[in-house]
Amino acid sequence: MTTPCPESGSTAFHRGHPGAVGAGEVWCEGVRLTELVDRFGTPLYVYSGAAIDDRAARLRAAFGEDAVICYAVKANSNLSLLRRLAAQGLGFDLVSGGEIERLAAANLSAAQGVFAGVGKEPWEIEAAVAAGILFFNVESEHELPLLAAAARATGRTIPVALRLNPNVAAGTHAYITTGKSENKFGIALARAAEVVRAIVDEPGLELRGYHVHLGSQLRSVQPYVDALDRVAAFADADPRHRDGVTHYDLGGGFGISYGEGLELDVAAVAEQLLPRLEDRGWTPVLEPGRYLVGDAGVLVTRVLGGKQQGGTEFVLVDAAMNDLLRPALYQADHPIAPVAPARAGPSRRVDVVGPVCETGDFLARGRELPPLAAGDLLAVFGAGAYGASMASNYNSRRRPAEVLVDGGTARLIRRRESFTQLFQNEVDLDED
Numbered sequence: 200m201t202t203p204c205p206e207s208g209s210t211a212f213h214r215g216h217p218g219a220v221g222a223g224e225v226w227c228e229g230v231r232l233t234e235l236v237d238r239f240g241t242p243l244y245v246y247s248g249a250a251i252d253d254r255a256a257r258l259r260a261a262f263g264e265d266a267v268i269c270y271a272v273k274a275n276s277n278l279s280l281l282r283r284l285a286a287q288g289l290g291f292d293l294v295s296g297g298e299i300e301r302l303a304a305a306n307l308s309a310a311q312g313v314f315a316g317v318g319k320e321p322w323e324i325e326a327a328v329a330a331g332i333l334f335f336n337v338e339s340e341h342e343l344p345l346l347a348a349a350a351r352a353t354g355r356t357i358p359v360a361l362r363l364n365p366n367v368a369a370g371t372h373a374y375i376t377t378g379k380s381e382n383k384f385g386i387a388l389a390r391a392a393e394v395v396r397a398i399v400d401e402p403g404l405e406l407r408g409y410h411v412h413l414g415s416q417l418r419s420v421q422p423y424v425d426a427l428d429r430v431a432a433f434a435d436a437d438p439r440h441r442d443g444v445t446h447y448d449l450g451g452g453f454g455i456s457y458g459e460g461l462e463l464d465v466a467a468v469a470e471q472l473l474p475r476l477e478d479r480g481w482t483p484v485l486e487p488g489r490y491l492v493g494d495a496g497v498l499v500t501r502v503l504g505g506k507q508q509g510g511t512e513f514v515l516v517d518a519a520m521n522d523l524l525r526p527a528l529y530q531a532d533h534p535i536a537p538v539a540p541a542r543a544g545p546s547r548r549v550d551v552v553g554p555v556c557e558t559g560d561f562l563a564r565g566r567e568l569p570p571l572a573a574g575d576l577l578a579v580f581g582a583g584a585y586g587a588s589m590a591s592n593y594n595s596r597r598r599p600a601e602v603l604v605d606g607g608t609a610r611l612i613r614r615r616e617s618f619t620q621l622f623q624n625e626v627d628l629d630e631d
């Protein structure tokens with residue numbers, strides 16, 4: 200018997216039962232985080248395979264067998280996680296030639312995949328055509344001649360979905376809102392008729408569907424409903440807007456439960472959208488990233504020390520903004536808790552900061568935490584999405600190791616970078 204960690208959106212993270220080995224400590228499935236730190240060091244990303252499978256199963260149950268569920272690779276592009284998601288029957292939402300290369304490296308098919316990307320280069324389009332993707336999500340008109348050229352070069356008809364910008368507010372952070380008219384994404388509804396005409400008139404292209412993506416970390420159903428209503432109205436306005444249309448890609452953005460608010464009720468989204476889509480004979484396509492892997496991951500970091508300054512108490516840890524950029528970039532409130540049972544004593548309000556030379560380098564600000572001492576381990580929850588995939592080498596720091604847990608087994612799925620790797624591509628002009 201164990202207790203789920205209230206800080207986590209997944210029951211895969213739990214505290215060991217009193218009286219047993221690892222009592223009160225955070226576990227990932229059948230493995231103690233302390234044991235993983237002994238083996239792999241910190242900072243360390245730890246993912247639960249069961250948590251990923253569970254989210255994939257929930258989406259499938261909500262949206263049904265016919266839905267095309269494309270995991271947004273950018274959320275976490277580790278090859279082993281891509282394999283895990285493919286094994287759950289998922290396809291992929293790809294945004295770059297590099298992501299197509301990843302699929303190839305993992306021997307995975309792109310057939311149930313879509314290729315988006317705000318600025319597609321000709322070589323990427325050709326790579327996506329060669330990989331046999333389901334369709335291209337067209338973001339801008341300038342892509343059409345590029346796609347037409349790729350159709351001519353390959354002798355294939357290229358299936359496309361037009362990304363519409365429905366001007367729907369997503370109620371999320373400004374940096375991850377994408378479906379408002381002031382955002383760079385998609386084609387405004389007012390211009391869409393002209394772009395549809397251009398697609399229909401191009402013999403190498405085939406209009407298969409419409410695509411919207413409103414932003415990330417959405418918590419409410421209504422924006423998804425509003426977007427579909429607007430796209431449906433556009434399709435109804437002219438038969439040319441709907442001839443041959445078989446798919447509606449409702450995007451990703453399904454929110455998880457960190458910070459304020461609950462996770463998005465995906466079953467409610469499905470309940471609202473599926474009957475409308477069925478009426479039109481449109482197959483749903485989904486592009487979730489965070490929902491599938493966010494709650495499945497934690498970042499484990501070690502306390503290096505602390506200090507009191509200017510009325511703020513700082514807890515200095517060995518993970519930094521280069522390992523997890525989200526707090527610095529989006530003011531994201533990832534829950535944090537000690538891995539071991541809390542030390543006795545009153546909790547204090549602290550800033551959890553990393554070793555990088557920037558004031559913006561924090562994992563949390565003004566956070567209530569129990570007393571901590573150098574050497575203690577902290578788990579940063581909800582870090583499976585846009586954590587490792589946005590990590591950098593800033594301050595010449597090596598990107599962290601990553602571990603995938605499966606029941607009682609933990610496997611390294613990315614080695615910690617070596618110092619040699621840090622500068623291996625640099626050319627030292629003095630070294631002749």
Ligand code: LLP
Nearest residue numbers: 271412415416451452453486487488489585
């Ligand atoms: N589809 C499209 C077209 C997207 O642009 C994105 C995310 C997704 C799907 C997946 O969104 P998700 O389901 O993961 O919310 N780095 C930011 C998130 C940026 C998302 C960019 N596009 C963060 O850490 O919150």
